[in-house]
Amino acid sequence: MKKEKLIIARKAKKISQNDIAIYLKISQTQYQKRESGKIKMTDLEWQRISKLLDVEVDEIYEDHIDINVISLKEELKILKEKIKILEQKLA
Numbered sequence: 521m522k523k524e525k526l527i528i529a530r531k532a533k534k535i536s537q538n539d540i541a542i543y544l545k546i547s548q549t550q551y552q553k554r555e556s557g558k559i560k561m562t563d564l565e566w567q568r569i570s571k572l573l574d575v576e577v578d579e580i581y582e583d584h585i586d587i588n589v590i591s592l593k594e595e596l597k598i599l600k601e602k603i604k605i606l607e608q609k610l611a
Contacts (some may be wrong), residue, residue: 526582
């Protein structure tokens with residue numbers, strides 16, 4: 521899940537992804553993956569970024585969620601249909 525609050529705060533301070541990457545001692549690509557939600561940020565990274573941006577962690581923090589809610593609903597629907605078919609076969 522993209523870290524929208526972080527992106528907004530970073531851009532408001534006119535700080536680039538590369539600036540934060542250098543500060544965290546990682547590559548810009550690695551930082552971009554964190555900001556886009558592909559890699560989970562550690563608590564220490566959140567703290568260091570908040571210090572750099574001069575904001576509280578709560579102002580920029582967003583949970584790392586890989587789950588697509590729509591796909592879960594679709595999967596649930598498919599599983600319910602499979603259960604119904606199996607129940608009919610057993611009856």
